[in-house]
Amino acid sequence: MLLYNLLLLLVGLPVLILYWLVAHLLAWIITFTVIPSRLLSRKLNWACPFIPQIWLHMGHFRGTATRIGFEASYCINFFTRLFTLPIRTGLPSFYIVGFPKCGTTSLAEHLKRHPALSGTAGLPYHEALSKESHFFEGVLGPKHAHQGWLYRTFFPTLISKWWAEKVLGVGKWMCFDACPVHACLPYVAKRMAKLTPEAKIIVMLRNPVQGLFSAEIMFRDMGIKLPWKSLTEELTHERSLGASLTSGGPGRLSYINGDDLTMFDDPRFDVRDEAVSAWQSLYKLEVEEDLPYSLPEFFYFHLYSHMKCGEYAPLIEQYYKYFPPENIMVVNFSDFILKTELVVKEVLHFVGADSQHFTYQTLHAGMKGNYHGLVMHPTVASALTAHYRPSVERLQQILGKDLGWEGFEGLSVTKTIPQPHRNASEAGSSNSASTHQTAGLPDDTLPRPDQRLQQKGSQLFRSQKGSGALPPEETLVTVEEPPLQAGCHPLLGQSAIVNYPTPHSILQAAGQYGHLVTSATPSPHLALQLICPDAPVDSDEDAGCEAAGDRSVVAGTEQCIVSAATQEKDVAVTTAWGSPHSNMTAGMD
Ligand SMILES: Nc1ncnc2c1ncn2[C@@H]1O[C@H](COP(=O)(O)OS(=O)(=O)O)[C@@H](OP(=O)(O)O)[C@H]1O
Structure with missing residues (x-):
């Protein structure tokens, strides 16, 4: 030797x-x-x-x-x-996939101090490019964001491996990519699983309201002209659920606050159909498909995308879908900043690096924002907090723990959802499907804050669990505009039991699942129903509806009953859908 x-x-x-x-x-x-x-x-x-x-x-x-x-x-x-590609044989053993502004730079800096770990081989002097590849984001062009041989160019050469393993003898050499944008892009998990099925995934999470503001501060500090009014400025025109909703235009930030569904006219939170469909189409991108050409522009210059980045639950579920749960570690930003040393050592243990060869040292906070005393306007902060509540609740249910974030107190933490799996071969993964625990949700069960609500008659509603329809006193609210192309998509024929602890969270979930027909006054008999806006009524593709045994046509739309009654705690959600829609890439070229 x-x-x-x-x-x-x-x-x-x-x-x-x-x-x-x-x-x-x-x-x-x-x-x-x-x-x-x-x-x-x-x-x-x-x-x-x-x-x-x-x-x-x-x-x-x-x-x-x-x-x-x-x-x-x-x-x-x-x-x-x-x-030097021939001597660059390594792909990441693990990823810090995100989320942006959650301490990824600091964690990466700590890990790079371990002699057996290397970050990316990008510009060494550059705080971002020395840790993050942006590969799956398409930094080498929209056609190449899946090609493993190109991805290898981002990682150190065999010399690093030889140095660490043979000369220093510090254990198995590993490299990692800490690109926080990756977690925001819903198609990335699938591509990572294809290239590196055994990889470990570290996800850092922060109060999404703070994260969003931190991102705005960073961009403004860099001199970037953001096309939205600063979050430091007051929210405009708040309206409550009620008669006025009928005149409400589509595409506003909406949230469930207490018993009210509240919407805002504020143009910052304008959610156009194209943006919603464009975002949803990202869930459907195949591994080898070209990225939409307008993706970066769409991603960086729409407040909508930045807000979506903070809706962690459906994004994290992508990782549970393609990686075994034991390969995923979630780090709460609050823990990270309070107990940095402990968290860093836990991460080292998780990735399999020997902490004997590591001496912890306090480092400065990476990518620290220059706030210059700016604070988010309280009306904006509370609207955003309310907007994110369903998603944080869902996240806590996935993780089975309370994240302790300010403004998100009192949410359910009952661990329920991720169950089903993903066919690993679909992602080209060698992982056994049976070892995967994944979210029992479709690729694009995204919150739909942009509903135009209307009072509707109770004939729209049919209860499925148990016998009867809703009690007559229930008022039904139908979201019927805009008939969003992607609104109805994807639970095709799947079913899942989802435990919603309160009638309220059903309302929230309904908002996530698509078009909503539900009770305006939550009750133990609350039910929800999703509408497939323009599925062909007699199409063979509506088997899902038939399987659910409930299907009706109202005002030219096909109804697929998604769930039935709740009995306070449990809701049987039998998903059944009409055909998913074409033109999923509206808004992107
Ligand atoms: N140790 C410690 N203590 C307190 N705060 C810390 C620490 N490490 C990172 N940070 C804060 O994390 C934010 C930067 O996160 P990221 O590195 O993930 O940003 S980036 O997405 O890579 O741009 C950025 O947050 P803001 O300052 O609020 O913008 C950093 O200050």
Whole structure:
């Protein structure tokens, strides 16, 4: 063994160094003389469309100089990595998948201090690019966000492995990607599972209201002109559920507050149909499919997407769908900042790194925001808190614990939901499906805050569990506009028992499941029903409805009864749907 190492040192190392130098030289030549470097920079600016704004903000000379320096070093770095691909064999053993502004930079910095762990091989001087690849976000172009050989270019060479394992003897070398945007993009878990089915997943979570504000502060601090009015400004036009709802336009932030469904006219929270369908279409992207060309622009420049990033539950469920639960670790930001050392050691243990070789050291908070005394306006904060309540409740139910976030007290923590599984082969995963515990939810059971509500007659409603219909005194509220393309989708033929602890949370869940027909006054007999807005009435594809035994046509729409009565605690949700709809990519080209 000693002889082998000596031989490697004397022969292998000089060869590698020579190879490294040649690769560097080539990368420099290409960067400064050839078109590919322009294309590469264009791809970077496509994936991170705010970058040009940062340069603009710096003024002409400083901006231009920074741009040249940044693009050149980015290209040199990339081409060097590309030319040394044969000695880059590692894909991540684990990921810090997100969420943004939840302490991912700090955690990554701590982990990188372990001699057996390496982050990405991106620009070493760059706080973000040295830890996050943005690969699945399409930083190498919308066509390449699934290609394993390209993904390998983001990770260190065999030299790091050899150094850690053979020279330092600190155990198995591992590399990781800590790109927090990945958790926000619902198609990513599937792609990760395909490339690295055995990988471990670390998810960091923070009070979503704080996370959203932190993101806004970061963007504004970078000089990015955000197309929405700051969250520091007061909320406009609050209306309560009632007669006025009929005149309410679609696409407003809505939430359930006490017994009221409250909506806002505030344009910041305007949720257009296209945005909703575009977001939902991301759940349906296949592993090898090209990313929608307008994805980055849509992602970074719509408050809607940033808000969606804070609705952690359906996004986290993607990971439970494609990875075994024992491979997923959830870190609460509040724990992380209070007990950093403990959490870091837990993470090291989770990923299988020996903490004997690690000495904890206090580090500065990575990506710390410059708030300049700014605070979110209280009306906005309380609206957002209320908006996120259903999703946080759901999250707590998935995790089976109270996250202790301010404004989210008193939510249910009964661990209920994730059960079914995902066919691993569909993701190309080698994991056995039976070992997977996944959310019993469809790919795109996303909260639908953008419903136009209308009073409706009780004939819309049919109770399924037990015998009868709702008690006559129940008033039914139907969401019937807009007939969103993606609103009805995907539970096709599945069924699940979901435990909703209060009638209230049913209302919330109904909001998540799509179009809602439910009682305005929650009661133990509360029921919910989903409408498939434009499923063909006589289509064969409506088998789901038939299986559920309930189907009716009202005002040209097909109704699929989704669930029936609750008896305070349990709701049998038999999902049954009409056909999912086409044109799921509305709003994106
Ligand atoms: N140790 C510690 N204590 C307190 N706060 C901490 C710590 N580590 C990270 N942070 C805060 O985490 C926020 C940055 O999160 P991320 O690194 O995930 O941001 S990013 O998505 O990568 O841009 C950012 O939050 P804000 O300052 O509120 O913006 C950091 O300050």
